[in-house]
Amino acid sequence: MPAQPESETCRTRPPWRNLGFATTACLRDPGRQVSRWSGVGGRGARCAYCSGDECCGAHVAVRASRRPLPAPATRRPRLRGRPRRSAEATFGGIDVLVNNAGHMLVGAVEEVEEGQARTQMDVNYFGALSATRAVLPGMRERRAGRILQVSSFGGLVAYPALGIYQATKWALEAMSDSLAAEVAAYGIHVTLIVPLMYPTGLAAASPQVPQDPAYAHARQSLYAGAEAGGFTPGDPAATAEGLLAIVDAPEPPLRVLFGTGGLEALRTEYAGRLAGLEQWDHVARLAQGKPSGS
Template identity: 75%
Template sequence: MKTWFLTGASRGLGAVWTNAILARGDRLAAAARDTTELEPLAEQYGERFLPIKLDVSDAEAVRAAVKTVEATFGGIDVLVNNAGHMLTAAVEEATDDQIRAQMEVNYLGALWTTRAVLPGMRARRSGRILQVSSLGGLLAYPALGIYQASKWALEAVSESLAAEVAAYGIHVTLIEPVMFPTTLMTQSPQSAKDPAYAHAHEALYAGAASSGFSPGNPATTADALFALVDAPEPPIRALFGTGGLEAVRTEYAGRLASLENWDHVARLAQGHTSDDQ
């Protein structure tokens, strides 16, 4: 029986995973800003379930929550950083407060919980940390730059962390969902639209329509989550859903081609001439 700490547990994929984790017989501490939706589960699962009202952007509250979970269950085997929202806005459209909130929840919130569980995991020399990123943690689209910046930051820190904690038997995996019908976009704060960037929003929706991505079934993501948690050697990254791999191949091939085409500038910066080998 594993002990999980899951943030963003009351809606979307988090709600699916909450139910699946408990149904599989594990212990779960489920964190959410509003725990009202979790109360029936507390009655059903008793001592195996601990709902926690938590704003992950509050670092002190996160540390206190982790201590409570460790005191209640004796340790945390699996952390799933799922709390987050998606700001749709051109870079200039987003307000200062919206930008800060996006980074504080999606990036810093995950960082605070990760840092809080590490001492216990290191002491036990085992643990799984799963960061819910996005296909947008690998690619970037117009009108999603602030949201995707938060995911790119999470990707970078998680890759560094994985190298730092492997010696302690701790595995870090980035989950990158492609397209799932949840309330992520509709329940997230949005910016006031500036007509100057109408083309950017149109490009975003046109790109989504032509991407060929098929909406996945949120319910089946729990099987994928368990496959990662139960794997002896899980990957650093795992796409959830189809179509993402092809999109990443295309994007990365384009990046490499551009870097090769402009390698003369790299060599110029190094002080090499076109004749140097």
């Protein structure tokens, strides 16, 4: 029987306020077996869960243990090598990376200060980018790995008063789409996790934006849309098994929704986009011009 965890030090919010807490708690569960992880590591999976300025590791052998790892970075990342070297030394590499760093600015584009916008991008996008780049050399060398990027429903659609936050998630989505195609040849799978509605306290715990009365209507539209969306709040604790199911899958999806009601909302959203493009297709053809030489 392996030794108990050397350290239980990994700051995190209470489980009912943090989607990732349930995952790290599940990894630490002494009863978790490793047979489910055979696809990413014959000796069990070496995992890193990154959120904010904390990065936790777990080596899921016969029983789980967890040790803290240095964070990649939540502001301008300059630590690409250090997390990787530490992870390689501590666990012999990382097989599974879960990127969940993030906060959410609520405010109209004009209301958000430039520094706030840059910090939002640094945390939500560059933090995930840094952690991802850090683990790729080892995963390529082993020709196996799983990268789970926690995105947002706001990475697929956009709502008023969330433009800056959602821009970071759209960036994460685009980068991860490209990355998946780039690393598939090395046996590395990238999956975008798209949570719908969970009571995590994300907005309340995030930096606040000074509100301009000129954009009161935008905030009202956001809140009204949330109420009319029909999404039922999910249980954050249930996301742990969802994440682990993705890791267990021999061929995990590029993108998966967490929660119900999202498919219907996306069908409506994408139908509207296509209808708009079709309505203005005559302008697309006008801008095409005539073939050269005709």
